[in-house]
Amino acid sequence: MTNGITSAAAAPPSDITKRSLPASIAIHTLLILGSLLMLYPLLWMVSASVRPENEIFSSTSLIPSSIDFSSYLRGWTGLDITFGRFFWNSLVISVLTVIGNVVACSLAAYAFARLRFAGRNFWFAIMLGTLMIPYHVTLIPQYVLFLNLGWVNTILPLVVPKFLASDAFFIFLMVQFFRGIPRELDEAAMMDGCSAWRIYWKIMLPLSLPVLATAAIFSFIWTWDDFFGPLIYLNDMNTYTIQLGLRTFVDSTSASDWGGLFAMSTLTLVPVFLFFLFFQRLLIEGIATTGMKR
Structure with a gap:
């Protein structure tokens, strides 16, 4: 042997x-x-x-x-509204969603990972439980709520929940990353007189760029490609996103403009490709190191 x-x-x-x-x-x-x-x-x-x-x-x-x-040319200018309007609407919603998810979810994750408060484990389990609830179960209650608030046919139903830490997946992802950051850094900062907010801002965020970039990339791509949400809440063509704009090229009652559809579909891939290209290093690092002890 x-x-x-x-x-x-x-x-x-x-x-x-x-x-x-x-x-x-x-x-x-x-x-x-x-x-x-x-x-x-x-x-x-x-x-x-x-x-x-x-x-x-x-x-x-x-x-x-x-x-x-x-x-x-036909796809960009062939509708009553130029396709650039749809691009702008999608860009505004996507950017606001990224900002909301990164800010709100990182704050919630910092609280779960670093702060001690009554019922922390219970509320963390409840938060994880929301991942198992299908989106369609909460669709009607959410629609009724936003309708009563007068938010239907605006971008508010698509943006405001993101600033309230509504994406449990990103909270869970960030919690695992924050737990991998040594607590000795927090203790040293507290000895120097730093508050919990200052520790979050000066220590946790700079060390968490990979996971923040991961959340930003996924938020941008998912929002940019989202069709169902805008379909439910946006009725005015001036508020359409690119996904709803692409649907207008296909008409079941008359001739469809397939050339315009494919041309605009090609253009819609460019922002996603560029966004991923610039942040791919941080994305890979964030996924690879999440949950690892450093």
């Missing part, structure tokens, strides 16, 4: 590399094929956005026979 272990340990690195090379090639081949399979619909949509209208569904090829950007 000892000789077997010794011979395996003494094997040249080149032999180990040769044995693992076929497996590595097979794994990477499967990953590449899977990636191409997942990317094909996206690439086809981009290709269809620059095709003439009569050629969109005539081929599954990714290379168009001719380039035509008229779909972008």
Whole structure:
């Protein structure tokens, strides 16, 4: 047994590399094929956005026979309201949602992770329990509440709850991250006369940039792609988000503008891609280190 272990340990690195090379090639081949399979619909949509209208569904090829950007112009200005209005509405709602989630959820998470108060574990369990409640269960009570407040057909139902720490997932995520920060930092700050608020602002937040970026990215993407919420609360076309704007290109009673739909769908991916590109390092770090002791 000892000789077997010794011979395996003494094997040249080149032999180990040769044995693992076929497996590595097979794994990477499967990953590449899977990636191409997942990317094909996206690439086809981009290709269809620059095709003439009569050629969109005539081929599954990714290379168009001719380039035509008229779909972008038609999609941007073809409605009663320019598509830029929908972009602006989505941007305002998404940015406010990000700010609300990051600020409110970090405060709630700091209280659960660092402060001592009566019933802390009980309220934390209640908060986790809300994750198990389907959104549709609370939809009607929320709608009635916002209707009585006169908020329907405004962005308030989509934004105000975010400033009240309504996303339990982000609270839980931040609690796990905050618990990984050594308490000795809090104790040292208290000895220097720092209050709980100052510890949160000067110590916890600067050390928690990865998890804050993770919450910001997910909040932005989920809000930017949200269709159901705006569909319920926004009735005026001037308040439509991009998802509701895209729906206007498809009409069951008349001809649908597929070229305009694909063109505007392509444009709606740009902000999400850029947002993720700038914060991907913090996102990966936040997910990888959440819950780890440092």
